[in-house]
Amino acid sequence: MIVRDAYSGAVASRRAVLRGLASAASTFALAGCAGLASTAPRFDASGLSGDPVLLVATTRKPVNGAHAAPWYGTERASGLNIARARLAPPAASRFSLAAVGFDDWGIAAIEPAARVEDLVPPANGSRDVLIYVHGFNQSFETAALDAVRLSDGIRFRGETMVFSWPSRAKLFDYGYDRESAMWSRDALQRVLDGLMASPNVDRIHIVAHSIGTMVTMEGLRQLHAARGDAITGRIGAVVFASPDIDMDVFSSSVDHIGPLARKITLITAANDRALALSGWMAGGITRVGAAHKAQLAKLGLRVIDASEQGWGIVNHDLFLSNDRIRGVIRSAIDTPA
Numbered sequence: 001m002i003v004r005d006a007y008s009g010a011v012a013s014r015r016a017v018l019r020g021l022a023s024a025a026s027t028f029a030l031a032g033c034a035g036l037a038s039t040a041p042r043f044d045a046s047g048l049s050g051d052p053v054l055l056v057a058t059t060r061k062p063v064n065g066a067h068a069a070p071w072y073g074t075e076r077a078s079g080l081n082i083a084r085a086r087l088a089p090p091a092a093s094r095f096s097l098a099a100v101g102f103d104d105w106g107i108a109a110i111e112p113a114a115r116v117e118d119l120v121p122p123a124n125g126s127r128d129v130l131i132y133v134h135g136f137n138q139s140f141e142t143a144a145l146d147a148v149r150l151s152d153g154i155r156f157r158g159e160t161m162v163f164s165w166p167s168r169a170k171l172f173d174y175g176y177d178r179e180s181a182m183w184s185r186d187a188l189q190r191v192l193d194g195l196m197a198s199p200n201v202d203r204i205h206i207v208a209h210s211i212g213t214m215v216t217m218e219g220l221r222q223l224h225a226a227r228g229d230a231i232t233g234r235i236g237a238v239v240f241a242s243p244d245i246d247m248d249v250f251s252s253s254v255d256h257i258g259p260l261a262r263k264i265t266l267i268t269a270a271n272d273r274a275l276a277l278s279g280w281m282a283g284g285i286t287r288v289g290a291a292h293k294a295q296l297a298k299l300g301l302r303v304i305d306a307s308e309q310g311w312g313i314v315n316h317d318l319f320l321s322n323d324r325i326r327g328v329i330r331s332a333i334d335t336p337a
Contacts, residue, residue, distance in 0.1 A: 046152045047127075048160060052087035054148055055119045055129070055161035056110070057191045059184040060140055066110040072140040074168045076180060080187045082113045085144060085162075105148045107141060116194025120159050126202040128158035128236060129195055130333070133188070135210025135244065136177045139169040149320060150207060154330040158202075163188055165215060181215040188219035189226075196234050203236035205333050209319065213243035213288070217253045224257045232259040237332035241267045241319035242289040250288045254299050265302045265332045267319060268293065304328050 048054070058081045060072035066083065088106040113119055120129065132147035147162035165184035167177045195201045208216035220238070223231060243250070243266060254261045268289050288296065293305045306318050306325055318325045 046155045047157045048087065048148060048152050049089070052089050054085040054087055054107075054144060055159055056081070056083040056085050056144065056164070057116065057161060057187070058083075058140060058164040059180075059187045060164055060166045066112065069107070070139060070141055071107065071110050072164065074139075074166055076166045076183065080116075080190060082116055082119060084111045084113060084119065085109070086111065087148060105145050105152075107144060116191050117198045119161070120195070120198050120200040122200055126200050128156075128203045128205060128333075129161055129201055130156050130158060130205045130207065131161045131163055131191070133163045133206065133208040133212035133216050134165075134167070135208075135212045135242070136167065136174060137169055137171055138164075138167045140164050142169070143167075146209075146320060150326075150329075153320070153326050154333070156205075156330075156333065161191075163191060165212075178211055178214075181211045182218065185215050185218035185222060188215055189222045192219060192223050196231065204234060205236040205238070207237075207239045207241065207319070207329060208243070209241045209317070210244045210289075213240040214245045214249075216240070217245065217250065217257075220257050220260055221253050224260055229258050232263075235260055235263055236336075237265065237329075238263045239265045239267065239319075239329050239332055240288070241325075241329075242269065242317070243287065245288050247288055247291055247295075251299060254301070261300065265304065265328065266296055267304045267306055267325060267328065268296065269306045269318065302332075 058072050059077055060081070061075040061077040062081060063070055063073045066072060066081075071085075072081065085107050086109040088108045090104050120127070130151055132143075132150055134143035134146060138146075143164045144162045147160055150156075151160040163184075165187075166180040167173075168180075192204065195204050206216055216238070217240075220235075238260070254264075266288065268291060270290055270292065293303045296303045304325070306322070319329060320326075
């Protein structure tokens with residue numbers, strides 16, 4: 001097991017613990033009849049298992065030149081920062097701490113890059129890219145590692161990127177986070193433009209969580225306004241998990257992105273307590289992720305109601321902790337729209 005610095009590895013993340021508790025029963029039930037896992041790549045392995053590198057695009061200001069954790073901070077940068085993050089994978093054995101959630105992926109180093117177009121190196125043919133856009137109350141490191149866990153969990157075979165906007169990573173700084181996300185929409189459009197300009201990139205898939213859905217929808221709206229329907233073939237699945245966005249704003253945006261709307265899958269939960277609080281803070285306006293399925297289906301979008309899938313109190317990050325919801329995301333990516 002790789003020993004990491006005290007900042008990033010002293011305490012297991014909340015999400016890692018939740019995943020460990022959810023998987024521990026099945027892990028030990030299989031222990032009696034299963035041998036030690038091979039160190040070779042798994043069947044249907046993710047791209048990260050063979051090449052543990054995460055692409056990074058962030059509007060956060062670097063901390064100490066991004067030479068060590070926390071890498072990028074909570075302040076807004078003067079421009080878009082592009083990099084590759086070298087990852088430290090968890091132990092592979094079924095009987096390791098990773099198997100029950102107490103060892104996890106980590107970031108070993110950040111390597112700055114000059115342009116988005118250069119992030120994906122040449123290979124045998126072009127390949128897909130999965131972009132994860134995080135939500136409220138996230139540090140750069142937690143957002144980056146959630147992107148890794150998501151990609152590895154759905155066995156995504158292409159390149160994975162985190163788009164990280166400047167969250168304060170504090171529970172009571174929702175206003176700052178919301179404004180920082182909206183401020184980052186031009187940067188997200190620039191990232192999408194850069195990836196589409198790369199000859200090494202095929203389709204671009206996006207999974208956005210919580211407030212991240214708002215900046216993603218704005219970025220897609222701007223992209224469509226600039227390029228029109230011609231971009232439709234380059235955008236693959238667009239998954240909005242627990243979208244924290246005003247229902248009226250969202251409906252209006254759907255009307256302005258043309259065929260891209262057919263790419264959207266919504267993962268909602270009427271019992272999402274975090275979105276209930278967000279709606280209250282927004283003056284009682286229903287958030288898309290907490291709306292009823294029938295109301296959203298009228299927009300012509302694919303809606304997955306995950307209300308019965310969560311066993312926790314908050315039910316806001318099921319896309320990371322629930323196997324069925326991860327299956328929904330993989331299915332959206334694997335099925336051309």
